[in-house]
Every structure is written in structure tokens, then in C-alpha cells.
Amino acid sequence: MQRLADFWRYGVLKTWRKAVAATMSPVYAALHRSTDRDPGVFVSRYGVKMTGNWRDRTFRYCMFATYGNDLADILAAQDRDFQFIDIGANQGLYSLLAGMNPRCRRIVAFEPVPATFAMLRGNIAINNLADRANLHKLAIAAEAGRTVIKVNQAHSGTASLADQSSYAVSEEVTIQTINAPVLDQILSTEWPGIVKIDVEGLEQQVITELARARSFHAVSGIFYEIDERWSDATAIRSQLERAGFRNFRRYGRGHHYDVYAQR
Template sequence: MTTQIGGDTQNTEDPDLGSLPANAQLVQLADDLKVYTTSEGEARYIYNEIWADGCYDGAEIPDNPFIVDVGANIGLFTIYMRRKYPLARVLAFEPAPANFLLMRQNLKLANVRTSAPGVVGGVESHPKALGAEDGRARLRYYPNLPGNSTLRPEDKEPLRAALQESMTEEFAAACFDVYETVDVRVCTLQSILECREIKRIDLVKIDVEGAELAVLQGIGTLWNRVRNIMVETMESTGVREEIEALLKEKGFAIKKKSADGLTVIHAYRKNEGKIAADPGGCFNLG
């Protein structure tokens, strides 16, 4: 792995295990949930999005689902799904080294067991990005706004401009002008899953800050195994319609909700894994 800060480049190994970031802090998000994060405000925002707003609720999945978390960040969605579905098996992918280490620590704090042979359920985590093809890519990691770390930094310009207008130039600069460039491994979902004995993927959650279409393209020949997909996309990237067209082409029906420049798309198989009558949260559209 190559980390670039300013003009200096240094090689490191994949962040399998190591010390937490120097600016990590332990934050109490709820009576029964503490997490390590480098941005308390962002962690609380994501927690509210998942727990309070139920943004990823609404998919009809079995009690022992197979779930893929693409863009796992510090692990909040994975923790939520494992608590909601104790028998769930989750594959979690997070390419940013700092976020990956925080996720691993947060899974331990939440008593979420890792997957192992002969064990029902569990979480298997990978320090990788998912994309349209196997290879490597350059990830821009924002230490002050880590959930916005991206393979497509140009997509962050509208958000930076909005923060500058609504807050201050200094705040926007702290969020987006302070960054590290990290060389990360990219795999396709097909390459990860085709050698596994997994016949049904109950839910794929995608929150990858502009690379959503590439992740979907990387499903390759395995589309018929997927029952539900939850995709968060930024309207400013201009790819939502292309994403929806691809999902419909692959036989999915679509439900969506937009707010604050973001759209969460729930794609589901008709008559199978479809939206409940009143799912609540982001998909309670009336």
C-alpha cells in the first residue's frame, strides 16, 4: 500500500492490524454502543441515519441473511445488521486504512464475532475497495471527514463549495484540503464471491462516495444471486439515472428517497425481497 501526503510517498502493507489513528476518540453513541472514530460529528450523523431514520431498513430478508457491506467505514451498518439479525453473515469492505482499523476495533467493542469455519454468522472484513475490475486505485482519505474519503475526489467539489457557503472557508478547508492519498487494492464483487459456495446474496449495501456504478458493474455474472441492493448516491455526481437504468436492466424494481443532495435507492426483486407494506425510515414515502 502506498500512502502519499503532500509530495512524499512511502510503502506500507495492508492494514491488517495496527495502532488506531492518533486522533481516534471513544464516543458513546447510545447506552449500548460505543465506537472509536476520528470524527464524532460524522459518527453521530451516520448513527442517526441508520438507527433513528432506518435508512437501510425495508428489505425483506431471512433471519440468517448473507449481507455485503461495501464502504463499511467504521462499521456502524455492519454492527446494526448483526444486532438486528444475529445469524447474519456479513462481508465488509473498507479501503481506507484508518477506517478499517477503527471498524475492526468497533466490531470487537460491540461483541460482533468474526466469521470462521463451522460458525453460523459472523463478519469477514477486508481492507479493499470494490470496483468494476480488479486492480489498484488511489483513494483520497480525509482525516477530518473520513466518511467522505473517495476514489473520485472531483465529486467532492460541490460539497466543499456548499460547506464554504453555509459554514466558513476555514471549515471547508479543514474538511477537504487536508487529505492523504492512499494506494488501495480494488476487487470486483464477482471475483470475491464466485469461488465461494454462496447461492444467494440477500442484501448488498453500497456507500462508496461516487464509485457506486463501478461497484455494481463489478457484480459481473452474479446478478441472479442478488435479491436486494441499497445504494447511496450523490445527486451532484449525475450518475443516479445510469445506476437506476442498470438496476432495472438486471430485473430489479426500485424504491428511493432523496434528501440533502443524497438519494438512497433500494433495488429489489419483484415478488421476492420486495419493500414491506410500511417499512418506515427512508422508504416510508406514502
């Protein structure tokens, strides 16, 4: 039964949502006269406002709820004060969804690509979350410094520091990276932390730096993406188990899926 449910949820519904996003996005953009000069503000099917960016597939997926409700439901269900740590925030969908929950006391978001970071900052502002948001134009890596990230302007969600030949690259952008010592200056232990990691193959490295930070003991849950073409799911799970995480729930099917790990 679980396999059938997963096939329906992640095979049929998600494929249908992708088709709707591809078909309807040009219509929405034309009807609302969205342009570079005046991109407009749109309400996504998740219920949050986002600045128009119709040429970007990631934005279209946000608008038409292509990503499903797995993490959205987890964030909505939090019934005690928490902080949301969004690593690889992109344009901020999950930071915005966390902010819809009044128990979210603080949002800490990391997005290193300057153009995408500008969208994130704008979306935080139009959803009136600036007073709770701590935004950083940074990536988390093994070493602090500067490096180059590969970016696809038509699909901002595929920006990656990893060597992934399956992704199209339209430009390379120099970004700033930080590691555990700087994280210690940013993260708080005042509230339990829910972490989302979407870094296109660098999950294990990011978790290593999080685990080195003194604030890591306050993290109660980590929602992370796995693509078995470049992620080692077994190694990441072992890494988290050593850090005290005991409950692991998988969302999705095939080689590309998400996992929610809890202590």
C-alpha cells in the same frame, strides 16, 4: 402529503440531528476523556457500540443517529436468513446494525482506507460479531490492483476514488482494489444478500462488478446512495432493471438521497 412528510423527515429532523451532533460531540468527548491513547467505547443512538472517534464527522453522525433509520429499519425487518454485504463500510455502522438481527448469518464488509478499516474491525469485535463477519481492506473497482483514494481525516465518509472537487482532501492513500473475479471468491450464495453501497460516486461501477459476479443472482436488495452532482440516477436504475430489479423506493429529498432496489 408525501412531500410534507419528506420535508419533515429529511429537511427538519436530519438538519436538527446534524446540529445536535455538532453541538454535543465536544461535550461527550470531554466528559468521557476520549483521547487518541484511550478513545473509549460509546453506545450510539442506534444501540451499537463504537470506538470513540470524535474528531470525525462520520462517527459523530453515527453516534447521534443523523443518518436516520431508513436502512436500519430495513435490516431490522428481515425475517429470514440473509447475508449483509457492506460496500464502503466505513467504521461499520450498518454492518453492526445488520448483526443485531439474529437472521443475519454473515456480514461481508469492504473498507479500503487502512485507518478506517482498523476502526471497522475494532467495532465488529466490541459488538461480538467477529464470528459472523468477513472483513476486507479492499475497494471494488473496474480493475484489480492498487490506486489512490482521496481522504478527509475530519470526515471519513467522504473518502472517494471519484474526482469530486466539492470534498476537502487532507491526504491521498494508496489502497487495493478488486473486481468481479475476486468477488466470486468472497461472496456466498448460501443466503440471500442485502447490499449497501456508499462509495461517493462510484455506485454504477460497483454495481457493474457485482452484476458480473456469479453470486449476484442471490442478491435480493440493494440500498445505494445517489448524489446527482456526480451520480447518474437514471443510468443506475436502468442498470438494475436489466438485472431484474423491479421495485425502487427513494429515501430523502433534493439532490442527495438513497434508493432501495428489490427484485
